[in-house]
Amino acid sequence: MKRKRKQTIFAQLLTGFSVILVLLLTTIGYFTYRTSSEVVLDKTSRFLTESVKQMNQKLDILLQEFDTLTLDIGFDPVLQRALQAPGDSEEISTFDIEKHLNQKMRFIGSDVLVLVMGSNERYFSTSSSYYFLWKKTQDILEKEWYQLALSNEGSIHWFSDTVWQLGEKPALVGIRQIRNWGNLEGLGVLMIAVPLETINNQFKNQQDSPFDKIQIHDTYGTIVYSTHPDEIGTPMPQGFLPGKSGDGSGIQYSADTSRYWTSLPSSYSGWNLVAYVKPEEIVGDLNSVQRNIMLIGLFGSLFALALAVFFSWSVARPIRMLSIKLNKTERGSLTPISTRMRNREVEGLFQSFNQMLANLDETILDLSRRQISERQAQLVALKAQFRPHFLYNTLNTIYWTLHRKKLTEESRMVITLSHLLRYSIDGRSELVTLEEDIGQLNRYVYLQQLRYGDKLSVRLDIPAALHSALIMRLLFQPLVENAIVHGLETSEEEHWIIQITGFQEGGLLHLTVEDNGIGMNSDQSLQALTLPEDDADPPDLHTGIGLSNLQNRIRLYYGAEYGISLSDSSLGGLRVDITLPLEIR
Known part of the structure; x- marks a missing residue:
């Protein structure tokens, strides 16, 4: 026996829904276009009429000024x-x-x-x-x-x-x-x-208007002015009556000129100002409305069709069946669905569900293996917590040994390093005061000056009122280290200068780090603030943080409107500007 081909949901809905959709969209489109056309024509007519009134007023004012002048002379x-x-x-x-x-x-x-x-x-x-x-x-x-x-x-x-x-x-x-x-x-x-x-000169502002040309007709039926100079002095077109060619109430069509026109008589001189408009200027907006309606209708049809297919009653019953089966699966039942559906799509969905059940045992085993791995990771983390304490205790032992031997400078180096490491890995809070981060910077600078001596000079100019402002931990140290490693060590300057300033502007905190090193060009600046790909080499900084990572940290924590900008420094090297929201503890 030949197997009957199963009908799709799309085939079931397409015929009936298409007829209803075509009738509905045709009706809506017709009345929408008709209403829009009336609105566009009315607005266009009022705009053109108002423009003619304004030009007529300018003409009257001009002639009245000369009238007053001649009266004064007379x-x-x-x-x-x-x-x-x-x-x-x-x-x-x-x-x-x-x-x-x-x-x-x-x-x-x-x-x-x-x-x-x-x-x-x-x-x-x-x-x-x-x-x-x-x-x-x-x-x-x-x-x-x-x-x-x-x-x-x-x-x-x-x-x-x-x-x-x-x-x-x-x-x-x-x-x-x-x-x-x-x-x-x-x-x-x-x-x-x-x-x-x-x-x-009076009508020069109308050069960008939709008018094709502008004429002035005197009481003798002569064109006394036209934007087409060859018409001046010729009789007005047929169909115009001297002094009665229009009242400014709307637009009319002239078959002789193949243009729409509107006019208004002057209450002062009795002349008529006539403005002509090409038909395409009138119907241009209507064509745009028609195109928009067609596009809206097309996208509306596609959207309505998608909704009809998605919310069809033919899929409601199998969805309910799947919901019931999922509830049973949640309680531990892994029995597959044996019901056959008339629709190929729904039957394929049931087959996928049965395949999901078949793979559930493997998923459970995989979750079990992951739980074991998580327990092992927890044990490793507990062990790692002892390592910093071991490092601190060892440094303290070295410090006291040097202190008892009265090696003051060496003992200070060790205790400074201990405090530097403790601050760097302290995970209690991401935010610290500006004063605390300056203290970390001073520890780092002290160790660097032991290496470079008087060659390195760090200037700090931040008002004391801002020392209680909250900032991200480890903000200054990576910037100063970047200035030394990439800006100063490769320069030929005999004396290295790093200048750090800060000031408040409204609700913002501005911090600046400048040096007299080799600086960066625009490409290097862009690359320095761009995060590398996952497989790229890490930023070449001793801290392993880099300007790009610091930029990313700031924007993730504060928002995209805050961060770092790079420019040339007045000292001759690189200038790093940091903008943060001001928050005082």
């Missing part, structure tokens, strides 16, 4: 007196009046041209690199904007025209009637030309 007493005098009167010369006007213009940061054309045929202009293309009143009598200026009752009228600066150049021009401040009769007109560079 009612200037000197200019009023000159325009009221007969045309052939030279009571005030043209040079003096133009000099007076230039004084009033001296605080204007832009190269602006002002021209005064009096009814008495007197003409005055300010110093500028620009010139109007007309010089007499007769040249502008037929202009529409001239008639509007006369009918504005002294208010300024803005329009677009050209000025001369090594060729014709577009500019914003304002014209207003100068009226006698006593009887309000007309005395002439005042014209001001503002170069488009001034407008560019």
Whole structure:
């Protein structure tokens, strides 16, 4: 009889779960994308509209400043007196009046041209690199904007025209009637030309904005300004009505330009500021949202599938069976599982469990052998405890023998060595006071000075208030030994200097050890603070501790933000800086 192939858990769940998962993710993805799209479009529209409002406000402020300037010039007493005098009167010369006007213009940061054309045929202009293309009143009598200026009752009228600066150049021009401040009769007109560079300076902060281009339309339907200079002076695009092309409430799409646009009319000049945006700037965020939703959906599907497989009801029953069997095994029953399961994965799990039971006897034997080894290790440790005491007792015997023979220096060497060893292997506490570790350092330095004599000089500069600070045991000795062995013994200095300093900074304790030895380069410094691999040679220090081990000890005990840093010393050798948390006993 052909054996029926057992079905896997994955095959049982895949069909039904996939259908449910696809429907669920499709529904969630659709509504999520729709909601996100509305939010992104709304935020983009508000951002673009607010940007246009800010630019419009800048334009209004700029024009109002020049409006105020021309009003101040028009009612200037000197200019009023000159325009009221007969045309052939030279009571005030043209040079003096133009000099007076230039004084009033001296605080204007832009190269602006002002021209005064009096009814008495007197003409005055300010110093500028620009010139109007007309010089007499007769040249502008037929202009529409001239008639509007006369009918504005002294208010300024803005329009677009050209000025001369090594060729014709577009500019914003304002014209207003100068009226006698006593009887309000007309005395002439005042014209001001503002170069488009001034407008560019106002909008320079918008260069990084998403706008493709910016235009200003005047009330005549002419483009008076554009970030694309070739459009200046041309009619506005079709679909825009002069003075009514937008209200700043949102963005619209123009098929003629294949761009979105938004505009806002100026409450001051009546002009429209129009900003264009390429479609990809609008939908760019939407595409990003769509990609993110697809990625989230993909990872969500994989995660949901893994959870469904893991928590499937088809594995609940065999897991309970395994739990019961494990409880029986804990009580000493080693009977294997004989039940056959329909799923291959679960049957394989039961076979692994039965194999575990088969190997349990070997594991028990192995544990027994380890217990015997542990007992032997305990005996060795008990014996090792007697060795330091034997060493101390022997050193003390040698000390008293030398002391009785009145060998003072030799006896002091022995007792110092005894204290040095006792401190090094004392395991009562990892933390000691700074004063205790300095005492250990002094013992070590005393023994080294017996060897090197006056050649070795150790300077200690640590405030007494810090002597009760708690630090790790054996902090100074390995650093000083490293300075002697690796920095000073190989140097050619006649006098060896080791300088140790310490100070408090906030809640930190800073300790420094410097020498005048050969120092280290950057590669050597990096290697000195890097722990070697398990099979590498130990650090080349007499203590066997090394800078890297000391760095590791500090960070394991205090944390990764504390430790050792190496740099060049002002003495000419190596500088070791240690940073520890300050803890006063």
